[in-house]
Amino acid sequence: MGRRAKRKQGEPEPLLIKPKVDSRTPKSSEEKISNGKKRKLVDITAGNRETERNASKKVKSASNGKILEKESMQKQKKTVTEPSNTSNSKIRKKEVKNVSDQSTFSDHLVFNKNTSNDTFYSFYNLETIDDENSLLSDSDSSLPKFNDEEEDGDALQLLDDDSDDGNSELDIEEKSRILDEEKKKEAELADAELQTNIERMEKFNLPNNQEEDEQNLAPDLQVINQRIQDIVGVLNNFKKLGDENRGRSAYVEQLIKDMAVYYGYSEFLLEKLFHLFSVSEAIEFFEASEISRPVTIRTNTLRTRRRDLAQALINRGVNLEPIGKWTKVGLTIFDSSIPIGATPEYLAGHYMLQSASSFLPIMALAPRENEKILDMASAPGGKTTYIAALMKNTGIIFANDASKERTKGLISNIHRLGVKNVVVSNYDGRLFPSVTGGFDRVLLDAPCSGTGIISKDPAVKINKTEKDFMVLPHLQKELILAAIDSVDARSSTGGYIVYSTCSVTVDENEEVVNYALKKRPNVKLVSTGLDFGQEGFTKYRGKVFHPSLKLTKRYYPHVHNMDGFFVSKFKKFSNTFAQNNDDDKQKTELKKEENN
Numbered sequence: 001m002g003r004r005a006k007r008k009q010g011e012p013e014p015l016l017i018k019p020k021v022d023s024r025t026p027k028s029s030e031e032k033i034s035n036g037k038k039r040k041l042v043d044i045t046a047g048n049r050e051t052e053r054n055a056s057k058k059v060k061s062a063s064n065g066k067i068l069e070k071e072s073m074q075k076q077k078k079t080v081t082e083p084s085n086t087s088n089s090k091i092r093k094k095e096v097k098n099v100s101d102q103s104t105f106s107d108h109l110v111f112n113k114n115t116s117n118d119t120f121y122s123f124y125n126l127e128t129i130d131d132e133n134s135l136l137s138d139s140d141s142s143l144p145k146f147n148d149e150e151e152d153g154d155a156l157q158l159l160d161d162d163s164d165d166g167n168s169e170l171d172i173e174e175k176s177r178i179l180d181e182e183k184k185k186e187a188e189l190a191d192a193e194l195q196t197n198i199e200r201m202e203k204f205n206l207p208n209n210q211e212e213d214e215q216n217l218a219p220d221l222q223v224i225n226q227r228i229q230d231i232v233g234v235l236n237n238f239k240k241l242g243d244e245n246r247g248r249s250a251y252v253e254q255l256i257k258d259m260a261v262y263y264g265y266s267e268f269l270l271e272k273l274f275h276l277f278s279v280s281e282a283i284e285f286f287e288a289s290e291i292s293r294p295v296t297i298r299t300n301t302l303r304t305r306r307r308d309l310a311q312a313l314i315n316r317g318v319n320l321e322p323i324g325k326w327t328k329v330g331l332t333i334f335d336s337s338i339p340i341g342a343t344p345e346y347l348a349g350h351y352m353l354q355s356a357s358s359f360l361p362i363m364a365l366a367p368r369e370n371e372k373i374l375d376m377a378s379a380p381g382g383k384t385t386y387i388a389a390l391m392k393n394t395g396i397i398f399a400n401d402a403s404k405e406r407t408k409g410l411i412s413n414i415h416r417l418g419v420k421n422v423v424v425s426n427y428d429g430r431l432f433p434s435v436t437g438g439f440d441r442v443l444l445d446a447p448c449s450g451t452g453i454i455s456k457d458p459a460v461k462i463n464k465t466e467k468d469f470m471v472l473p474h475l476q477k478e479l480i481l482a483a484i485d486s487v488d489a490r491s492s493t494g495g496y497i498v499y500s501t502c503s504v505t506v507d508e509n510e511e512v513v514n515y516a517l518k519k520r521p522n523v524k525l526v527s528t529g530l531d532f533g534q535e536g537f538t539k540y541r542g543k544v545f546h547p548s549l550k551l552t553k554r555y556y557p558h559v560h561n562m563d564g565f566f567v568s569k570f571k572k573f574s575n576t577f578a579q580n581n582d583d584d585k586q587k588t589e590l591k592k593e594e595n596n
């Protein structure tokens with residue numbers, strides 16, 4: 001019996017989408033270039049395959065906003081499109097059957113055929129492609145019109161190709177079981193191999209000064225890669241493999257040096273980022289920062305609905321799917337036969353090219369219709385235009401940016417997206433609220449070092465110096481106080497401030513927020529309302545922050561498969577507070593920090 005006949009009553013019809021190529025199959029991360037040298041990246045985490053497996057599960061599952069939730073992970077597994085070949089087509093058939101058995105009625109099975117010999121299958125949950133503000137009704141006939149008979153026939157053809165004997169289902173079950181066992185054995189062998197390597201290594205000797213000098217003259221990335229693996233192995237089992245005389249710190253020091261060369265960072269920045277994580281996780285972070293994040297777009301609900309936009313783009317040969325359950329306006333673009341920044345829909349302002357993580361501060365801000373909102377550092381306007389869409393072009397948004405040049409891009413985006421409730425200004429944000437105040441909500445998407453977006457801007461690896469990590473936090477601290485002071489605590493609907501950055505350093509995030517809590521006792525941290533993301537630090541390398549810092553959220557490329565981001569939300573409960581610090585004292589403190 002074909003799949004069509006098996007479909008239960010009331011179950012939505014399957015939708016066939018034929019993308020040209022499915023790019024969800026991860027591209028090889030080999031042959032990356034850093035420091036002008038070709039590098040092999042894949043072996044680096046071989047010392048920790050289990051962690052790597054877990055991490056990739058995390059990345060997959062995170063696009064649904066539920067990290068490590070089994071159900072969510074299963075779902076993600078379904079959406080991974082795998083190239084097939086004839087030899088495993090029966091296995092695929094089994095997978096398809098199982099998945100369809102487990103899936104809810106809103107899971108639509110889609111068979112995708114690409115132009116080559118590879119055949120893909122994937123699940124496409126079209127019920128999630130709805131409008132931000134309205135639920136789909138029966139009359140929602142914007143569903144793509146496909147020749148169902150034909151499409152189902154296609155699907156059936158795929159299944160029937162494999163139904164060469166009556167026992168095919170049993171056969172498939174058996175093959176699937178064998179495949180699972182093989183995978184398990186492979187994993188065991190890999191682990192055993194790792195153990196053998198470590199054991200063979202016995203004590204691992206760090207290079208002496210002469211060796212180090214020689215290597216500095218002509219670094220051999222293969223040697224460095226091997227040493228990184230060896231040191232990770234030693235650090236994971238220091239008692240047995242480490243040299244007690246040198247101590248753990250000598251190994252960590254060497255590891256940081258090697259990783260800086262291998263990944264092409266200044267040693268200063270690598271060390272700063274390294275200490276945010278455990279050793280294995282640090283490697284995952286640096287690896288993920290070498291790989292581009294998926295291209296994502298935000299539907300401009302002032303102009304269209306996500307479902308209509310998705311259909312229009314699919315018709316143009318774009319292969320896409322919803323970003324995840326946590327957003328109703330985002331789409332991930334897997335590949336496109338036309339430039340995604342130049343489609344008629346783009347030019348007509350139906351969407352904004354925007355990273356997934358930059359949706360988050362606006363979701364936390366949760367602007368309401370008819371409010372007065374300040375976007376203190378707003379260019380080029382990805383967030384301003386999202387705020388406008390959520391406010392349905394009502395109320396007023398002050399979109400400010402200190403860079404006149406950058407406000408040009410902001411203005412053009414405002415026009416393209418049909419935003420009508422924005423006043424653009426060009427002040428140093430620190431001048432607020434003198435410019436104007438009494439806002440219901442303020443967004444401070446602060447200027448930052450960009451350590452969360454290294455895959456987009458690799459120059460960060462070498463051009464951020466110690467000075468930047470003094471100057472930037474200083475500016476961020478001044479801006480956050482101005483942002484707080486610009487909010488009216490008596491606002492009947494708001495009284496909120498969101499502080500965000502696309503950096504993952506503690507200096508630019510928790511330290512800034514902690515500073516604001518100290519200087520402005522009339523605000524407190526509240527939940528961001530974002531149901532995924534890691535908690536902010538309450539302690540970090542000897543520093544202790546206010547316990548409410550755990551309400552802030554951190555996002556990482558290796559965990560959430562999105563740009564690194566930090567989001568915090570304050571509620572201002574009073575317009576006055578006891579001055580336990582005068583302006584001069586504050587300035588002196590900031591100066592002191594700068595000089596340290």
Ligand SMILES: C[S@@+](CC[C@H](N)C(=O)[O-])C[C@H]1O[C@@H](n2cnc3c(N)ncnc32)[C@H](O)[C@@H]1O
Pocket residue numbers: 358376377378379380381382383384400401402403406427428429430445446447448
């Ligand atoms: C992270 S970007 C903002 C991105 C923007 N929110 C968006 O979503 O498109 C930071 C912005 O801060 C601006 N900026 C830097 N210093 C500033 C200051 N003192 N006052 C206001 N804006 C400033 C920069 O010109 C830059 O456009």
